[in-house]
Amino acid sequence: MSGWHHRHILDLAAFSREDYAAVLELAERFRSLPVTGARKLPALQGRLVATLFFEPSTRTRSSFELAAKRLSADVQSFSPSSSSLSKGESVLDTARTYVAMGAEVLVVRHRSTGVPQQLAEDLESAGERAVVLNGGDGLHSHPSQGLLDLHTLARHFAPQYPMPEALQGRRIVLVGDILHSRVARSNLWALTACGADVVLCGPPSLLPDAFSEFVAEPPPGQSVDPVPKRGSVRVERRLERALPGADAVMTLRLQKERMTQQLLTGLERYHRDYGLSHERLSLCGQPVPVLHPGPVNRGVEMTGALLDDPSICQVEEQVRNGVPIRMALLYLMAAAESASEAALVSISS
Ligand code: CP
Numbered sequence: 001m002s003g004w005h006h007r008h009i010l011d012l013a014a015f016s017r018e019d020y021a022a023v024l025e026l027a028e029r030f031r032s033l034p035v036t037g038a039r040k041l042p043a044l045q046g047r048l049v050a051t052l053f054f055e056p057s058t059r060t061r062s063s064f065e066l067a068a069k070r071l072s073a074d075v076q077s078f079s080p081s082s083s084s085l086s087k088g089e090s091v092l093d094t095a096r097t098y099v100a101m102g103a104e105v106l107v108v109r110h111r112s113t114g115v116p117q118q119l120a121e122d123l124e125s126a127g128e129r130a131v132v133l134n135g136g137d138g139l140h141s142h143p144s145q146g147l148l149d150l151h152t153l154a155r156h157f158a159p160q161y162p163m164p165e166a167l168q169g170r171r172i173v174l175v176g177d178i179l180h181s182r183v184a185r186s187n188l189w190a191l192t193a194c195g196a197d198v199v200l201c202g203p204p205s206l207l208p209d210a211f212s213e214f215v216a217e218p219p220p221g222q223s224v225d226p227v228p229k230r231g232s233v234r235v236e237r238r239l240e241r242a243l244p245g246a247d248a249v250m251t252l253r254l255q256k257e258r259m260t261q262q263l264l265t266g267l268e269r270y271h272r273d274y275g276l277s278h279e280r281l282s283l284c285g286q287p288v289p290v291l292h293p294g295p296v297n298r299g300v301e302m303t304g305a306l307l308d309d310p311s312i313c314q315v316e317e318q319v320r321n322g323v324p325i326r327m328a329l330l331y332l333m334a335a336a337e338s339a340s341e342a343a344l345v346s347i348s349s
Contacts, residue, residue, distance in 0.1 A: 004336050008120040008132045009329060011141035012189040013219030016226040020164045020194060023147055024154060026328035027321070028162060030070075043331050044073035050103035051077045052095060053135060054085075054110045059294055059319055060135050060144065064107045067326035071334075076103065095119050099130045105333060106132050113138030131333050139182055145293050146186030148325040150194065152318050153248055156289050167231075168195035170247040175239065175274055176301060178207045180255035183293045187250065188214050192230035200235050201242035202274060206254075209235060239274055243283040250291040251276055251301045267300050276302040281312070289314045 003018055033041065049068040053061050061077070068075045076098065085094060095106055108116040116134040123130055136142040151162065158166035172191055178184045178200055191198050192215045200211050212235045218225045236242035243249070254270065276290060290306065291314045298304050307313055 004332050006333070007336065008116075008134075009143050009333065010117050010120060010132065010134045012143050012146050012186050012193075013141075014222065014226055015189065015193060017164050017193055019226075020147075020150060020190065022332065023325065023328045024151055024163055026331060027151055027324040030327045030331075031321075031324040040070055040072045041327075042072050044068065044071040044334055047073045047105070047334060048101070048103045049073045049075050049105045049107065049330065050098040050101075051075065051107045051135070052098065052109070053078065054080050054091065054108075054115070055136070057109055057135065059322060060109065060142075061107075063319070063322040064133075064135065064144070064326050064330075067323050068105075068330055070323070071327055071330055073105075073330070076101070091115060092119060092122050095123070096126070096128075099123065099128050104130050104337070105330060106130055107135045108132055108137075109135035110137050113140040129337065131337055133329060133333065136182055139180055140185065142182040142186050142293075144322070144326055144329060145183050146190040147329070148318055148322040149183075149187055149250065149291055149293070150190045151321045151325050152291060152314055153191075153289070154194075155321070156248070156314070164194040166194075167191060169231075170196045171199060171245055172196050173199045173201055173242050173246045173249045174252065175201045175242070175249060175276065176206065176252040177254045178202055178211055178252065180206070181252045184252055185214070188233065189219070192233065193227040194231070195229070196231045198231060198233045199242045199246070200233065201237070201239055203237070203270075207235060207237075211235060239280065240283060243280070244285055246284045246288055247286075248289050248291065249276065249281070249284070250293075253293065253295065254297055254300060267297075271300050275300060276306055278303070278306055278309070278312075281306075287312070291315070291318060293318065 004022055051061050051064055065075050065077060098106060108119060114137060116132050116137050120132040134141055134143055154162035154166040174184055188198060200207055212233055214233055215230050281288060290312050292301060294315055296307055298307055
């Protein structure tokens with residue numbers, strides 16, 4: 001843990017394999033500790049975590065709030081519809097209001113790419129100590145989702161030792177609306193960093209060819225890639241060609257709210273071409289887990305029968321795994337910020 005150097009967590013592009021290992025290892029420790037009822041961990045006692053979600057959320061927001069409470073933080077949530085945003089207050093001024101009330105961690109979701117980064121930069125310029133954790137921004141990034149998906153896959157492939165190496169050489173198929181998916185982008189960084197070979201599958205309107213080059217260059221804004229040897233990325237247009245040999249399949253929500261033009265000829269056609277079902281999965285040649293970040297368009301990305309089959313569908317397991325992953329992130333950020341690892345030793349032993 002002593003190598004942790006991320007002050008804000010804005011995306012996964014700058015994460016090394018050691019960073020992934022640190023988060024996964026800490027999440028494993030947190031999940032095995034009794035933290036319900038009065039038995040909270042004291043790590044963030046006296047600290048205020050504010051969840052500033054300018055876009056709707058069920059999973060991410062609740063999961064961060066639960067994670068913060070299990071670490072004994074005070075939690076302040078924010079509702080855009082009943083806030084002074086409606087009177088014209090800016091996002092930055094809203095965030096600074098929470099910092100003025102003592103918030104040390106801001107978990108931020110916004111429909112526009114770059115808002116969490118802009119907030120982090122503005123807070124730095126103002127000399128504020130508060131750190132920003134991206135809860136999902138536009139099409140760009142959803143780092144905690146990428147990490148909980150990694151945790152879910154690592155636990156599936158190597159339950160005794162669910163670390164990044166569990167992904168080495170695995171073929172993971174991502175299906176559907178890659179273009180509009182911040183989850184897909186975060187997973188591309190995380191999965192390839194851990195040595196997985198990613199196959200992207202979808203129609204050209206939702207999956208431009210350029211995605212095959214997504215991790216070919218150093219991450220944006222960096223001269224070198226922190227990961228020396230990434231897994232590969234390739235594009236397949238037809239599910240029948242993408243699925244054979246897969247070790248896991250992740251299907252992504254059709255993000256109708258982000259589509260600026262008519263990109264699909266119809267949901268029935270989409271389901272016929274890219275929808276997952278028990279029958280379709282048999283093309284993999286072995287039993288494979290199916291992931292979806294939620295919320296699911298039931299009967300579109302996958303059949304209702306598959307969604308309701310916990311022996312295959314990992315949707316609820318992903319939600320469960322989100323809490324220890326977010327505890328790990330909040331803890332690492334707070335520990336790095338206070339430069340104190342003594343607290344970690346005392347809470348985790
Ligand atoms: N996966 C995800 O981000 O879900 P929410 O939009 O419900 O937070």
